[in-house]
Amino acid sequence: MIKPMLALSLAAISGLALADGVGFALVGHPSWQEAQSVMQNGRAIWMLELENDSFLLNKDDKFYTAGDHLQKTYVSQTDLLSVEYGWRVGQDLYTASDVKLLPSQLSPNDHPYAGWLYGGVFNNNVDVTGKSWRWGVDVGCFGQCAGGARSQAQLHRFINQPLPQGWSTQYHNELGVVLSGEASPGRLLPFSGVDITPKVHARFGNIFTDFGAEVEVRFGRLNAMPYQSANYGFIRADVKEVGYNATIEGAYFSDDTHKVHAKKQGGEVEVGYLWQGSEYAFSASIFRRANEMKEMSNATGNQNIVRLQFIYPM
Template sequence: MLTRSIFVAVAALSVAAGAAQADDAHRFGLLEENDSLYTSYDRHYTQGLRLSYLSPDLAARGSLNAPFDLVGGLLPIFSDAGSAARPRRIAVFLGQSIFTPQNTAVAAADSRDRPYAGWAYLGASLLQESNRGMLENLEFGIGLVGPGALGKMAQNDFHQFIGADTAKGWSGQLHNEPGVMLTYERLWRLPLVEVAGLGVDIVPQLGATIGNVFTYGAGGALIRFGRNLQADYGPARIRPALSGSDYFDSAHLDGDLGFYAFAGVQGRVVGHNIFLDGNTFRDSPNVERKIFVGDLQAGVSVFWSNAVQMIFSAVHRTSEFDGQRSPDVIGTASVAFSL
């Protein structure tokens, strides 16, 4: 189900907030992912909603640098603390994801299809850019899988509201289980061509996630064509997905208007996916997970300085488990604005 009313309301608010353009502004984002956004499907990863906040650039010696310095003292990341060429930001986020089998009209669980599950979470990211060409993202998330994530309520209440059929099999969803994830990734922005204010770049990416919700390694790249590509490293996504981030920096823009078309690919080696493997410590529905999964993504981004940005894309995801009848197509839409 698509939270269209929420998205439209926030989009309208973002336009009203267009006067905030300083790089020290506070940035807010709303991301919607839904398999029926651009298609008529309602299956598998069927809904994701994510709200985020991105801090202004941290002062070089401010107290919020402490987490970066602590991690940097233990691991070979977040080097050259306090350098003007390495701006830092903190992002916080919360969200909910919903998973269902392909056939939601029957109450009995199908052992050949993925189980029902909800996932509600919150988390934080430490983001550091180096020399306007490399971004590090260390992210920690914590949440709840199971009935306490309110997946059944979110899906069926919305379906009742719009007059659509409700999903019948939520009584067989995964059990309640606390979930944690730790992710580290690097993204590089490599300019290829720039002519008359328009450019082409490629954003390679490598990363890994560990936890009882997801464990996987990932690698991929995004190619972009447009104007003011240096503002970000591609669109944020809900994990697991082609890597992007909440990071945005308008300090070096050439004029306020920015836009780009993008296409990307990511491959993942999946060691664990609770929404396919089932609960960690209790018997629960499950299917045979595939180890190799890939995403293909294409879309457009338009922004006016850091005041407002809107992104629309479609994702083709390869089969995630044995017996999956066809790949999935996921629509995404997001808006971000500064206050």
């Protein structure tokens, strides 16, 4: 089911045809000519995203423990349409429930240690009604080659936290490829200063394969298009069906000995705030992710994570 739904999400890009002075034309799939035009004539924007459970200052370091993501986007906008092309790099780290435990002390049902280091490209299209289409592809390294042990040790030395002890048990190296797609039919406007946007999204690859749906509610001084001035709070709820999660189940093409099982249903709830000026933007939120492992109780497996985003122009 998941693979056809991903194709459907990517195919949603075909719903719009619009042209302007720099030659945008979305007529079924992105084009190299359009990408070149946006990169040459559009606005360049950097985004740094940091996700970490340690930002809660409770020294609760477990499961999805850190995600560091850097993205460069080229954006061209009219009054009706925003078109983006860009690239991104990221490193995501996953650990056991207590990083102080030695390998011999780890339970066979604890969350495995895993790292995912990747880079990718993406295209995002949003019109003034909130209708949106997004696709992306990421290629990277899963396992020791992701550098998770060194990254987490350096961070823990910097913030004076106990050094992680279990990275020698992490999963084997594997080349990873993940395709992703996302689509929204547009936003609802029930009240002044409030909007509601539903979305469907999917990923397919040997690191992550899943399909899900989410709803985001924004309230405050809203913007109709990305990167326009805004000042608002938001609540987002997401549910998903999981086909494969290598950070729990191990590299898809390797025979890893420490294998546990990913739950087939998952989700998260996020609450946050965003300020967008004429050039710079900042967002802070906290999201609660549901337990992702069959072998772990929901009370133990649930997790709170802080997400910070900084957006600034070139």
